[in-house]
Amino acid sequence: MEVEPQICCAQFFQPDQSAICTSLRAMSAAEFDLENPTEEHRMLRAMVRDFAKTVVEPQADEHDRSGTLNVELLRRLGELGLLGVTVPAEDGGAGMDALAAVLVHHELSKADPGFCLAYLAHAMLFVNNLYYAANAEQRQKYLPKVLTGEHVGAMGMTEPSSGTDVLGMRTVARREGNHFVLKGHKALITNAVDAHVFLVYAKVDDKITTFVLERTMPGLSTDGPTKKMGMRASTMGEVIFDNVIVPEENVLGQVGGGIRNMMRNLEIERLTLAAMSLGIADRCMEIMTTYASERQSFGKPISEHGQIQRYIGESYAKTEAARALIYSVARKTGPTFRNRLGTDASKLFAAPVGKEVADNAMQVLGGWGYCDEYKVERFLRDAKLLEIGGGTLESHQKNITKELMRSGAA
């Protein structure tokens, strides 16, 4: 976006603030790159954008139709080092920050949000969560195969009758000597059908605890795939624990430390989900503006009709607002500096923007938008999930209010 130099800051600032005025003028659009704070971020974005366009995009429709995860493609992401984007370099990852994770999800979702969701479940919900909760032995045992994608990971929190009300979970782990016995049932779990390893939350004496489980453990089974409206390039299913014997060394962190792990990871999870909505909005903006400039009605391009301009203008403004919010929050989120408010706000704002912009694109394209050729129907179906998964809009409203009340009271 260009900053028009003829707009003088003096219009907005008092004359005695001319020093600020000069420095603001010096900081041109080219110098301040909100989305790419460093050259590494810029190169990473160029690589993922190129990969998304040439490798991810061509397979997206096929996997949307078949409702299957492209496991080989997930392994290509492993070759590119994207499965451990936030894992420090000494442990085999890339050692990058939350903003890098955001930009990968942003760019992948421009091509295939369904596949990106599977990537998120693997790289954020399993890998990032495991890394920060695990001890050295656990990292050594589980990281190498999930960093290459040889093993697919999934995370189990939601249950058939507890979603937002996470403390209401009924999966329990009972201690018996040097192991635990897990009993319960997780539902709506992304990657459940394909996963080899699972990060699971269960209650030990009513205290939520994180476990890492393997598909080969007797008593663990999965069901599905669960059929769904969108995000069909990732699978979803149930995970059933029928007295699964789990060695005590598979507890991640402390017994009872599950909530801490969960809350820490939920921040990057919400932010990357918000980035997926932004990717959907960006792609749908591109589709609708191209179409509006080419399609004629009543003797002129439809972009000259006021009703179409409203769809385009409002979509653009909201997309840019989502971008500004997500990337500024990403600069202030990390394992050592929490940002609950910012990450909740990002997803609360961006998820409806993704859905609305996809819907607007469909309206601009009319009948052609409803058909699958122009892809917006796929993006619209995918966009809805982000108002529900990884925190419903209502949970973000609740969290934000709770956090503000708490800080107000302090």
Place this chain on the structure above:
Amino acid sequence: MKILVPLKRVADPDNANKVKIPASGATIETTGLEWKPNPFDEYALEAALRLTEDGKAPKVRAGEVVVVTFGPKETETTLRAALATGADRAIRVDAADDKLDGHLVARALKALVEREKPDLVLMGKQAVDGDSNQVGQILAEQLDYPMATFAATMKEEAGGLLVGREVDGGVITLRVKFPAVVTVDLRIVAPTSVYSMKTAPAFKYNDGVRFAALPAIMAAKKKPLAEVKLADLAADQGLRVTYHGFQAPPARKAGIKVKDVTDLVNRLKNEAKAL
């Protein structure tokens, strides 16, 4: 094996800011352009990386790839991207874009080759901006090295390469001894186009040029990037090519619909005079 890969940045044709020519026609307006590496040079880099690794996973480097570009400071972005893709070292020859022509670049590269002593200079057959297709050929002549142009396949053998070159009706295979200059065509990045002596004959690469893996992106900043003055490489900076003016290609005229085959043949004969 040590390979020198000259790279050039070109205006990105996919970018919204297209190349513009001012009314005077005296120059090409480069302000606001977005740049990307010349695709044929990217193919040369990919081929160079394939020749200097063992083809296994994880890949092990078995040689050195040095990339070089000519241009102002900001062309280092192109070099950093090449380092992130896998090149080991980079050199920027400090020069102004409009003070270069193919002959001067070849003369400066000759001096650089004499310094670096690579076994092979591997480069794109041409840059997609000027489409001159001459630097590789002039360089080989200046160095008095064996040369193979438009390589579609390369197979390393002791002390040299077998280079496949597609021509009308078939493929010519050339044997070049090191040190040599080879320019590449687009098929050099097909899955089975390049084999080093260490790569298993059954190994297949991913089609096309590789993506810069994230750990390599993180490592790119730590790889050496040296600056050399053009004057240190070429005492005579005179240009052999002078540009007299630039003109955008004429806008394409609208097509016509023909009634039937007879109409088509008539028009091809009488209007287009193609038959």
